Amino acid sequence: MTTELRVFDPNRWDEWYDTLLLAFGGVPETPEELSLWRDLTETGRSIGAWDGDTLVGTGGVFTFRLAVPGGGLVPAGGITMIGVRPTYRRRGVLRSMMARLLADIRAAGEPLAVLTASEPDIYGRFGFGVATFRGTAEIDTSRVRLSVPDGTDAVRLRDVAPADAVEACEAVYARRVPARPGMLARQPGWERLPLLDPANDREGASPLRCVLAEADGEVVGYARYAVKPEWDDARADGTVLLRDLEALDPAAYAALWRYLFDIDLTSTLKVRDTAVDAPWQLLVSDIRRCRVGVSDALYLRPVEVGAALEARTYRVPVDVVLEVADAFCPWNAGRWRLTGDASGASCTRTDAEPGLALGVRELGAAYLGGVSLAALAAAGRVRELRPGALAAASAAFGTDAAPWLPHSF
Structure with a gap:
């Protein structure tokens, strides 16, 4: 079939994004989510595939800087918002969009293209290889202990509203980026992503919380998390849901993990995304009771x-x-x-x-x-x-x- 690829018209964002959601099952998103992705969409780097007057496919690129070995930040095009209307699958729409987006990334002088894959099998044929993995864990904090380094007790912890701590958290995050390949230097607007917390997605958990680690008056780490209270035969059996955690030194890192382990009325800590070599695994007394898992994350191809x-x-x-x-x-x-x-x-x-x-x-x-x-x-x-x-x-x-x-x- 022949489709026409057109640069995105920002006045038709709702139609464009609805087509994307249809490709992913058609589940509506909350106003909070829609507002974030509308603001982050780079209209000049986004395209639609059209069959006459019908929008049949969507795709776009985010402008990123990716940390690479050696600590450098390399321009990378983040391919995103890829979706094809279900009635147009297997007809070459995705292939034509990928060719266009990669050509655009090359023209922009970005030597790398990256994406996260809804279906990994799709993107190998376009030259993307899995370059990073993410770890998950479900830690039995009633049975697992932490061995923390010297200086941990000197770290001060302070509860803050997540929205009030954005600047401090982003400063810590920015200092951490060069130390680990695969991390993204967050561009303006992306600091909102870690705060995304739609109420209907919490599944009984609290709103997002934040705790800061401080040393000598400086913020040296943070953890963002939620708590899901649960009771089993009148016994507290709640779960801490860790969203993200960064720290600038071992003492602050250990202090934050100890805090999460010790939250009252909880006995489980769920970690949904961590580096596969994250140091917490060397602090725990029993890694087998942490139920560690690994899955694919970032896909990368040199352009x-x-x-x-x-x-x-x-x-x-x-x-x-x-x-x-x-x-x-x-x-x-x-x-x-x-x-x-x-x-x-x-x-x-x-x-x-x-x-x-x-x-x-x-x-x-x-x-x-x-x-x-x-x-x-x-x-x-x-x-x-x-x-x-x-x-x-x-x-x-x-x-x-x-x-x-x-x-x-």
Whole structure:
């Protein structure tokens, strides 16, 4: 079929967003949610697919800066709001929108494209590899104890209304971003996202709460959470629902976790999104009673291979020729020589013999260091063409902190 892709008309936002919601089952959103996403939508970077006068597909891009290994913040296009009207599925609408959005990201000079996938199987064919994972946990705080570091008792904790603490929390968050690949530097307006708290989504829990950690008069951490009171045969059995937590030092971090463990009338702490190597796992007395889980999070693909690989640093010196396959963005296909170390990198076209052969999807998965090239090779998705190239490149792409996306988009 032939559809026409048009730049989004902001006067038709309601129609555009209703088409997106229809693709996701048609459940209405609250006025609070609609207001947030209306304000965050970048109209100049959003498109609609039209069949005559019928809007059949939606898509857009958010302008992000993504933390990468080495602490740099790299421009990245966040592909979002992807939806196709149910009666138009399997007719090439998504493919045409993805081609347009990736071309627009390239034209904007952003070397990376990122997204969160409702169905992971869809986006591999467009070159996206899973680059970060998120951890979940359900901790039995009646049985699990915390071992906290020296200085924890000196941290002062203070309850505040979440809306009153936005500036302080965002300052802490901003200082944390360069320390972990995959985190997004929040642009103006995005500070509202962690406060989104529709009453009909609470399922019996309290409104969002916030506690600040302070040391020497400075805010050095925060936790945002809710409490769901429950009783079992007259015994308090409530649950703490952790929304997000950041801290600038181990003492503040431990103080916040201890606070969450000790909230009266609760016996469970549910963590819905945490880094897979988050330090709290090393503070608990019994990790088995924490019911830890892992799932996929951020999907990434280089839009410009050379610029993307030059934008990050490398854990150990690397000098390798990569033969990259990229059918969807063919300008990336071919041989690239990557040289770099902890101070910087260069990645240029070359005719030299390759050391590794891989697809852009695998390069995207390995880019932030969360998936090793060695693991991809063991799965048959990277081929070593020069002995020793795999081990050297895999070590270079690694990172000290597991990459993590703190919120979806």
